[in-house]
Amino acid sequence: MPEIIRPRRSVLYMPGSNARALEKAKSLPADALILDLEDAVAPDAKDDARAQVCAAVREGGYGAREIIIRVNGLDTPWGLEDVRAAAAAMPHASLVPKVDAAHGVQQYEALMNDHGAAPEVRLWAMMETPRAMLNAQGIAASSAEPGSRLTAWVMGTNDLAKELGCALTPGREPLIAPLGICVLAARAYGLVLIDGVYNNIQDKEGLSAECGQGRDFGFDGKTLIHPSQIETCNEIFSPNKDEISWAQTVIAAFDHPDNEGKGALKVDGRMVERLHADSARRTVAIAEAIADITAAIG
Numbered sequence: 001m002p003e004i005i006r007p008r009r010s011v012l013y014m015p016g017s018n019a020r021a022l023e024k025a026k027s028l029p030a031d032a033l034i035l036d037l038e039d040a041v042a043p044d045a046k047d048d049a050r051a052q053v054c055a056a057v058r059e060g061g062y063g064a065r066e067i068i069i070r071v072n073g074l075d076t077p078w079g080l081e082d083v084r085a086a087a088a089a090m091p092h093a094s095l096v097p098k099v100d101a102a103h104g105v106q107q108y109e110a111l112m113n114d115h116g117a118a119p120e121v122r123l124w125a126m127m128e129t130p131r132a133m134l135n136a137q138g139i140a141a142s143s144a145e146p147g148s149r150l151t152a153w154v155m156g157t158n159d160l161a162k163e164l165g166c167a168l169t170p171g172r173e174p175l176i177a178p179l180g181i182c183v184l185a186a187r188a189y190g191l192v193l194i195d196g197v198y199n200n201i202q203d204k205e206g207l208s209a210e211c212g213q214g215r216d217f218g219f220d221g222k223t224l225i226h227p228s229q230i231e232t233c234n235e236i237f238s239p240n241k242d243e244i245s246w247a248q249t250v251i252a253a254f255d256h257p258d259n260e261g262k263g264a265l266k267v268d269g270r271m272v273e274r275l276h277a278d279s280a281r282r283t284v285a286i287a288e289a290i291a292d293i294t295a296a297i298g
Contacts, residue, residue, distance in 0.1 A: 005285045006066065007031045007293055008221040009237035010230045011154070011194050013070075015040035016049035022056045025065075029297050030230050031221065032066035034154075037082050038073075038097055046078045054089035064296035068124055070095040074107065083108065087117035095124040095154060100131040102142040109149050123149035124192075128156025130163055133178045136185035143189050153186055154223055155179065157196025168199070170206065172213070183218045195219040201226045211236040244287045247280035 012030040014021045016037045025033050035056065041049045057067055069091045071082035086094045094117075096108045109123060125139065132139065143150040157168065157175060166174035179195075186193040195214035198207045211233055214222055221237050224230060239247070253259060253267045254277040264273045 005282070005289055007237075007286060007290045008066070008152075008192055008194055009290070010224055010233040011068075011221055012224045012227065012230065013040060013197070016053040016069075017041045017045040019052060022052065024227075026061050026063070028227050028230060029234065029294075030065060030224070030227075031234070031293060032068060032092075033062065034068045034070050034095055034223070035091070036070045037078070038070050046072065050078070050082055050085050054085045057089040057091050064293045066093070067091045068093045068095045070097070070126075073097045074111075080111070083111045084115045087112050087115040087121070090118055090121060093122040093124045093152065095126065097126045097156070098129055098132075098159070099125040099127070099139060100129055101135045102138045105139060105142045105148075105150050106145075109147070112149060113147075117149075121149065122151045124152040124154055125150060126156045126159075127153045127182050128159035128163075130160075133160075133181050136181050137188070140185040140189040140191055143191055150191070152192035152194065153182060154194045155182060155196040155219075158199070160196075170209070172210070179217060187218065192220050193218070195222040197223045197225050198229065199225070201228060204232060207232050208236065238290055239283050239287050243283060247283040247287075250277055250280040251284065253277075 008031050010030040011032040011034060012025070012028065013034045013036050014025050016022070016035050017040070022035065035053045037046065037049050037053060053069060057069065069086040069089065071086055071094055072078040073096070074080060083094065094108070094112065099105055105123065105125060112121065112123065127133070127136070142148055157172075160178060161168050161175065164174070168175075172179070183193060198210050200206055207229055211222055215237055222233050224233060250267055250272055253265050253272070254262075254274060259265055264271060
C-alpha cells in the first residue's frame with residue numbers, strides 16, 4: 001500500500017498508564033504519538049494501561065496526529081494480548097519491540113491479521129539489538145513482501161547501547177555504524193526512519209545538536225520523551241524557507257516544456273540532475289504536509 005507523505009519530525013512517547021498524559025497529548029504539537037505499553041509501564045500496571053490506551057485510541061480526539069501503540073514483546077506475558085487489543089483499537093500503527101530478523105516482523109503481521117487488524121493499520125519496528133543491526137537488510141526487505149504492513153523503523157538507541165556495552169556520548173560516535181546501517185537498509189526499501197531519544201530533558205543545546213545530526217544522517221524525525229523537546233525537533237526536521245524556495249525553482253525548471261526529457265539542467269548557476277528534482281518534489285510535499293498538520297493542530 002503506498003504511504004501517504006506525512007511529517008514524522010517529532011514522535012513523542014506517552015506512558016500508557018498515565019491518563020492525564022494521554023489527555024494532554026491531544027493538545028501537543030507533536031506529529032506523532034507513541035502510546036507506550038512497554039518500557040514506560042510497570043508490570044503490575046500493564047493490563048490497566050492496555051485497556052486505557054485502547055479506549056483512548058477508539059475515543060479519538062487526537063486530530064491529525066499519527067497514533068501508534070507500542071506493544072510488549074511476544075516473549076512477555078502481555079505481548080499477545082497487546083497485539084490483539086491494538087488490532088481492535090485501530091491506531092495508525094502498532095510498534096513492536098526488539099525485532100531481530102525478518103521472521104519476527106512476519107510473526108507480528110500474522111497475528112495482526114489473525115486478530116482482524118484493518119489493512120490500513122501499519123507495523124512499525126524497534127531497531128534496538130545487535131542482531132537487528134546484522135539483519136537490517138533482511139528485515140527491511142520483508143516490507144516488500146505482498147501483504148506486509150511494515151512501513152517504519154524506530155531506533156532504540158538506549159537499549160542498543162546497553163546491549164553493545166557502549167557509552168551514549170555527545171556526537172554518538174559509538175553508534176555511528178549502527179545508525180548508518182539502518183539508514184542504508186531503510187532507504188533501500190523505502191521505510192520511514194525515526195531516530196532514538198535524547199535523554200537529558202534539560203539540555204536543549206545537546207538536543208538541538210543531536211536532532212541536527214539525525215537530520216543530516218537522513219532520519220525523518222526523532223522520538224522524544226518530553227513535550228518540551230517538541231519545538232526544537234519540529235524546527236530542525238522541517239525544511240527551511242530557502243530549501244523550499246530552491247526546491248520549487250528546481251521543480252519549475254524541470255517541468256518547463258523546453259526541458260522535457262532532459263536529465264540535467266543549469267539552474268541559477270548550479271548544475272542539477274533529474275534526481276534532484278525528485279528530491280525537490282519530496283521537500284515540497286513534506287513542507288505542504290507540515291503546513292497542513294500545523295494548521296490542523298493549531
